[in-house]
Amino acid sequence: MTRDLLADVRLGVPTVWTPPSRDDAAPPAPSLALADVHAADARLRRFAPFLAGAFDGPWYDGPRGVEEGVIDSPLTPIPAMRDALGLPHDLWLKRDDALPVSGSIKARGGIYEVLALAERIALESGWAGGDPERGDHRDFAGSELRDLLSGYTVAVGSTGNLGLSIGVMARTLGFRAVIHMSADARAWKKDMLRGLGAEVVEYGGDYGLAVATGRAQAEKDPRTHFVDDETSRELFLGYAVAGLRLVDQLEAADLLPSAAHPLHVHLPCGVGGGPGGIVHGLHLALRERGLDTTHLHCWYAEPVQAPCMLLALATGRGDDVDVQEFGLDGATLADGLAVGRASRLAWSATKNRVAGAYTVRDADLMDLLRRLDATEGLRLEPSALAGVAGPTALHEAGIDVGDARSPRSRHLAWATGGSLVPAAEMETYLRG
Ligand SMILES: Cc1ncc(COP(=O)(O)O)c(C=O)c1O
Incomplete structure (x- = not known):
């Protein structure tokens, strides 16, 4: 089976991979425990009063009252899109396209890592932020801490949205920011960063080159912190917080996974x-509530030209396999997904828990982009449509995992970005 699947991958034909088995009971890596995810959530909430003042919303104000300054997004049903796609089951959208501050899923991990760094530097320099008598995280808006942080650099390699999240947050706190951008990154993202005073370094090559070069440069300077998208525990924990919080939203919407409703x-x-962080956090949070995670089915959605996680999983080789080995060039309109090699951390943390992975053609992403606009009035960037393609992909491949095609199942597509796309760029997507 794997051989046929890999032949399809090579040909750029949409394909679905499912694992021979899952091991939901396997304990998480000790450094990625539930307590670590809760600690990350608590840190983000400590910064909420600062964030609410540093940016003017829109802040999420949904079920269970996520407070102002907490970076989160609503969960909404998309029945008109479901009907347009002819799906027999519920379809929901997690609106990370509308996340405050940087309008994409990368706001979660990226902003978290920069905040954690700022807190660490401040505490090491004697800031008494933990002492309510003497100050709180609103102090980060003041000149004293900004001057301190301006002596440090935050660097990152990115296909665009991570760089945007890191750059916006780093500059807002006073850090110097150096963003190494791969060839796929959209021009408007680079322009926006330059407008914030970040330094943008452009590469002709792919994302892996931008990361490797940025990482090597940062190693030479002890006052430069490199946010490493391939290996960072802090980034991963920041994303995992989304899984933790999603459980509250699932409960409020009566969507918690069960045998009756996978x-x-x-x-x-x-x-x-x-x-990967979301898969990890969601599994831990459901288990914390005593719920059976075997009724949760998480799928990775990738472009046909850049299926690095599907290859990592299907070959079992993790980050030791690159899409180029399969004759793929990684070029896709889904710029955020244009990655040739998966993160070892994300692969190893989730390989025993995911339902599978599938690939999607660019033309289908663009078709979905237009249909979501026409049916629901929602405008996402191309990468963010990959998950919306999932239910149809599972139907077409005849996948029965978790009763995927049954009216009893519920499907949630993570909309990972879109609200910051300039209107003119969105028009070109919509016109086709
Ligand atoms: C819009 C969008 N969706 C999804 C992703 C995928 O996130 P990751 O690279 O962490 O898998 C990205 C990454 O930049 C993105 O920009």
Whole structure:
């Protein structure tokens, strides 16, 4: 089976991979425990008063009252899109396209890592932020801490959205920011970063080159912190917080996975940190509530030209396999997913828990982009549609995992970006 699947991958034909088995009971890596995810959530909430003042919303104000300054997004049904796609089951959208601050899933991990760094530097320099008598995280808006942080650099390699999240947050706190951008990154993302005073370094090659070069440069300077999309524990924990919080939203919407109503979560996947963190956090949070995670089915969604996580999983080789080995060039309109090699951290943390991975053609992403606009009035960037393609992909491949094609199942597509796309660029997507 794997041989046929890999032949399809080579040909750029949409394909679905499912694992021979899952091991939901396997304990998480000690450094990625539930307590670590809760600690990350608590840190983000400590920064909420600062964030609410540093940016003017729109802040999420949904079920269970996520407070102002907490970066989160609503969960909404998309029945008109479901009907247009002819699906027999519910279809929901997790609106990370509308996340405050940087309008994509990368706001979660990226902003978290920069905030964690800022807190660490401040505490090491004697800031008494933990002492309510003497200050709180609103102090980060003041000149004292900004001056301190301006002596440090935050660097990152990115296909665009991670760089945007890191650049916006780093500059807002006063850090110097150096963003190494791959060839796929959209011009408007680079322009926006330059407008914020970040330094943008452009590469002709792919994302892996941008990361490797940025990482090597940062190693030479002890006052430069490199946010490593392929290996960072902090990024991963920041994303995992989304899984933790999603459980509250699932409960409020009566979508918690059960034998009667299996839940399928479709996650656009680049290097894997964002979606992997969410898979990880969601599993831990459901288990914390005593719920059976075997009724949760998380899928990685990738472009046909850049299926790095599908290859990592299907070959069992993790980050030791590159899409180029399969004759693919990684070129896709889904710029956020244009990654040739998966994160070892994300692969190893989730390989025993995911339902599978599938690939989607660019033409289908663009068709879905237009249909979502026409049916629901929602405008996403191309990468963010990969998960919306999932239910149809599972139907067409005849997949029965978790009753995927049954009216009893529920499907949730993670909309990973879109609200910051300039209107003119969105018009070109919509016109085709
Ligand atoms: C819009 C969008 N969706 C999904 C992803 C995938 O996230 P990851 O690379 O962490 O897998 C990205 C990454 O940049 C993105 O920009």
